[in-house]
Amino acid sequence: MIGAEKQTYENITVERDGELDSIVRVTMNRPKKRNALSLSHMEDLIHAFTQVESDRSVQAVILAGNGPAFCAGHDLKEMLGRDHEFYRRTFDVCTELMTKVQAIPQPVIAEVHSIATAAGCQLAATCDLVVAAEEAKFATPGVRIGLFCSTPMVALSRAVGQKKSMEMLLTGEFVGAEEAGRIGLANRVVPADRLRSTTRELARKISEASRMVVGIGKLAFYRQHEMPTSEAYAYTGEVMSHNATLADAQEGMGAFLEKRQPGWQNR
Template identity: 65%
Template sequence: MNTKEYHHILLEIDSPIAYVTMNRPDKRNALSIEHMQELIDCFNMLGGSKDVSVVILRGSGPAFCAGHDLGEMVNQTPGFYRHLFDVCTRMMETIQSITQPVIAQVHGIATAAGCQLVATCDLAIAANTAKFATPGVKIGLFCSTPMVALSRAVGRKKAMEMLLTGEPLLAEEAMAAGLINKVVPEEQLEAETRDMAMKIVQASPFTVGIGKQAFYKQIEMPQHLAYSYAKEVMSLNATAADAGEGICAFLEKRPPQWKGC
């Protein structure tokens, strides 16, 4: 695939895995508008690639992501703030709209919109030294947009505690709350994240894409509508070449040869 260079992120392709690294270490990878627009462009490009089955999102320097770039937000107009949060929303929605699973590889802090990024990613693995917070209330700016992703990842009481107090969760607490999947020693973070990605790439990328899109569509439906939708998705999935190949391979006790359709 053709790739491009960015100012605020690094993109590395080690097919079938893509590494997207937020690269503003001096700003703790704070999300300026330009930074978020680059992430949107990058994820859209990866979403259209058949060479990439999983994307790993990580940060350079001492932190995963410290949220929005506050220096960019001082004394702006309502129009600027609407544009800023619109770009942020598009970035979060893009992560969940591409067919490939996105894994957050979290070290250091993930605060405010950085915590929102973790909650938005399909999976998240964190170093045991990582911390997660939505501290906007402490500076007079409630984390309302991070609240959307956070409240869909953790229980209501824990989400409200994080939003109202602004106090950080340690990695083990974040895992218990459902914000992340796994906690590992910091020196094992990269290897453990790649290991999870490699487990996913064994499956048909076509089938994984169907499943990811169906998951987000059904999750907010009432149960009876979710079943109605899911049975149609699964019926069509069952007619796909990769489903036929996978079933035959299982019965014949051989590795499947995915066709991508």
């Protein structure tokens, strides 16, 4: 369980919210490297999200960055002059990280205070929700250094659509926070002094629902997203039918009809 035995990481910190124990805050903590994603950094994040996944008391996760950047992408110093095997491992671990973020039942909210570039933009786009400060910027600038942001394009194109994602990938230009909100890359854009409180309030709101039901919905969302419409309806109809039989669904419907607050059992 998170917090039962304090896990120490080299590249990140993990802590419970001071007032809401159901929220976990994961902070990338390589400020001098602008939170660049080295192999060990990504492995720390995968381990932390795996720990969260198995902790039934956690209902939401906030992913933040310490220092001048949210995340500046892959660690280029680590990548320079390596062989194909190293690059393949790097991008495989990156894919494992992105997959893990969307696979855990708890919603993950990116709290983006500054720049999120390349794999850092990918990481933000992969998170279930994004709250951005007005100063935040997003970009996939790999084309400018000869390394096209091919893996970041997967998350980016699914978040903002074909034309805008292609523009970002081909030009490498920054997208400001307001535009990120308009194109669907950010859910909320707020002044910097309200960033943490806004993100926390969003996590708190999520935590009011049944953890089990939220987890079912998150999994179903990503599974149906790439299905043809008829297949998606068949799949989600089955998901809802199963969901309706659960104790929390029966409790929630009953509480609504009786005009009272539900008592979730997470089963």
